[in-house]
Amino acid sequence: xxxxxxxxxxxxxxxxxxxxxxxxxxxxxxxxxxxxxxxxxxxxxxxxxxxxxxxxxxxxxxxxxxxxxxxxxxxxxxxxxxxxxxxxxxxxxxxxxxxxxxxxxxxxxxxxxxxxxxxxxxxxxxxxxxxxxxxxxxxxxxxxxxxxxxxxxxxxxxxxxxxxxxxxxxxxxxxxxxxxxxxxxxxxxxxxxxxxxxxxxxxxxxxxxxxxxxxxxxxxxxxxxxxxxxxxxxxxxxxxxxxxxxxxxxxxxxxxxxxxxxxxxxxxxxxxxxxxxxxxxxxxxxxxxxxxxxxxxxxxxxxxxxxxxxxxxxxxxxxxxxxxxxxxxxxxxxxxxxxxxxxxxxxxxxxxxxxxxxxxxxxxxxxxxxxxxxxxxxxxxxxxxxxxxxxxxxxxxxxxxxxx
Numbered sequence: 100x101x102x103x104x105x106x107x108x109x110x111x112x113x114x115x116x117x118x119x120x121x122x123x124x125x126x127x128x129x130x131x132x133x134x135x136x137x138x139x140x141x142x143x144x145x146x147x148x149x150x151x152x153x154x155x156x157x158x159x160x161x162x163x164x165x166x167x168x169x170x171x172x173x174x175x176x177x178x179x180x181x182x183x184x185x186x187x188x189x190x191x192x193x194x195x196x197x198x199x200x201x202x203x204x205x206x207x208x209x210x211x212x213x214x215x216x217x218x219x220x221x222x223x224x225x226x227x228x229x230x231x232x233x234x235x236x237x238x239x240x241x242x243x244x245x246x247x248x249x250x251x252x253x254x255x256x257x258x259x260x261x262x263x264x265x266x267x268x269x270x271x272x273x274x275x276x277x278x279x280x281x282x283x284x285x286x287x288x289x290x291x292x293x294x295x296x297x298x299x300x301x302x303x304x305x306x307x308x309x310x311x312x313x314x315x316x317x318x319x320x321x322x323x324x325x326x327x328x329x330x331x332x333x334x335x336x337x338x339x340x341x342x343x344x345x346x347x348x349x350x351x352x353x354x355x356x357x358x359x360x361x362x363x364x365x366x367x368x369x370x371x372x373x374x375x376x377x378x379x380x381x382x383x384x385x386x387x388x389x390x391x392x393x394x395x396x397x398x399x400x401x402x403x404x405x406x407x408x409x410x411x412x413x414x415x416x417x418x419x420x421x422x423x424x425x426x427x428x429x430x431x432x433x434x435x436x437x438x439x440x441x442x443x444x445x446x447x448x449x450x451x452x453x454x455x456x457x458x459x460x461x462x463x464x465x466x467x468x469x470x471x472x473x474x475x476x477x478x479x480x481x482x483x484x485x486x487x488x489x490x491x492x493x494x495x496x497x498x499x500x501x502x503x
Contacts, residue, residue: 102226104273105210106233108173111266112203113238114245115180116144118262119196120328121246121349124335126255134332134463136189138455140196141328145320145447147200153433153440155205165432169209170274175202177266184259207231207439211419212432221368224420224488228364231415232357239353243331244346251342299427303434308425311484313441315380315417318477320446322470323411325454326352326387329466337463338395348401352386352408359412364420371491372421373484376413380478383410387470394464410474413481418442424487446473 123137155168179199186192214226249258303309330352334345359379367375389403422434450473454466486492 102214102229104269104277105214105230107237107265107269108169108206108233108273109210109230110233110237110241111173111269112176112206113234114242114262115176115199115266116203117238117242117327118180118246118259119183121243121331122250122255122258123328124332125247125250125258129255130186130189130192132189133455134329134458135452135455137328137332138451138453138458140189140193141324142448142450142452143193144196144200145324145443145451147197148204148447149440149443151201151204152208152436152443155209165209165213166273166277168205169277170270172202172206172209173266173270173273176206177263177270180259180266181263184256184263204439204443205436207419208432208436211423211435215423215431216428221489223424224364224368224372224416227420227423228361228415231364231419232360234414235353235356235360235411239327239356240350241353243349243353247331247342247346300430300433303426303430304437306425306434307483308421308485308487309434309437311480312417312422312425312438314480315376315477315484316438316442317446318473318480319411319414319417320442321450321473322383322387322477323414324447324451325466325470325473328451329454329458329463330390332458333394333463333466340397344397348404351401352404355405355408356411359409360415361412363412364415367416367420367488368490371486371488372416372424373481373486376416376421376481376484377478379410379413380474380481381410382407383413384471384474384478386410387467387474391464391467391471421484421487424489425485
């Protein structure tokens with residue numbers, strides 16, 4: 100019950116956030132918006148998403164009131180989505196997106212820190228992967244179908260309004276039924292009584308895994324936000340695909356990313372985090388390549404998107420699991436939020452903005468260039484990350500003890 104509602108919260112964050120890219124082809128003419136403005140709107144959301152992530156997640160680590168903060172932020176970002184249905188200018192749209200970014204930023208680290216606190220070591224990757232996969236299941240698979248269907252049948256303004264309603268309902272449910280997290284019984288008494296200290300807080304930012312996760316996470320945000328923002332426009336303006344075909348392509352891409360984000364972390368509980376990160380980040384390189392060379396051939400494009408979308412299965416490991424396992428449990432939300440902070444400001448802010456500029460100057464396929472470069476950098480940097488999976492760390496410690 101608890102996991103299902105937390106899954107819904109994360110999914111709604113990305114449903115609300117990514118809906119702009121899917122609705123954009125239907126609203127751009129009325130508001131006279133360009134690709135550059137789309138990129139700027141997506142980018143500014145990422146910047147404020149990142150800034151609020153570290154600030155409020157760190158506050159939650161010190162005050163421990165995760166439920167209260169989570170409910171407040173869910174209600175605010177849902178209201179911002181609702182207001183987007185009433186905007187009459189690009190400036191007003193930007194304002195709603197900024198509010199949305201500020202409110203959505205802390206949600207992921209708050210939710211994942213709750214899951215991390217209560218999960219056993221052997222199911223940690225699986226549980227956190229399920230939560231992260233909501234971003235692809237609801238935001239990636241369901242969002243393009245829901246947002247486009249609403250925009251086509253009721254208009255783009257109604258699309259934003261209807262999309263906001265589930266978030267308001269879930270916020271009320273969380274306020275009524277969600278309880279503050281309890282530490283897993285597998286954790287030692289020392290860990291459960293650990294109090295936050297300034298020195299330990301600043302040590303979070305000295306860990307190599309945190310910085311490498313930040314670099315890989317930045318590349319991943321460039322990759323995901325650029326694809327979700329500009330693929331709908333590419334398919335709408337540069338192909339002869341019907342609306343149903345476009346919905347199928349985008350929906351299947353989201354579903355396969357969901358499968359990867361669900362399966363990758365679960366597999367990493369058994370074989371380790373690093374092998375999964377390396378394999379999946381390598382697969383992800385070929386998704387934008389396949390789209391670039393086959394975007395006008397529906398059958399070939401569909402096959403490529405089904406296979407290579409699985410590559411995003413490394414995202415939960417980089418954005419949440421590895422950062423949380425690299426520091427003390429007390430500062431798990433801080434570690435996660437720092438990775439998200441930098442990834443969002445640089446990757447979520449710069450990536451879509453640059454992609455929009457390139458699209459206006461070189462055509463709708465130009466944003467794919469950025470995603471290819473970002474995915475290659477992510478794969479290369481993954482080789483410097485230290486293993487954190489409990490099953491691997493324990494085995495290594497046992498080996499070291501046997502040689503003493």
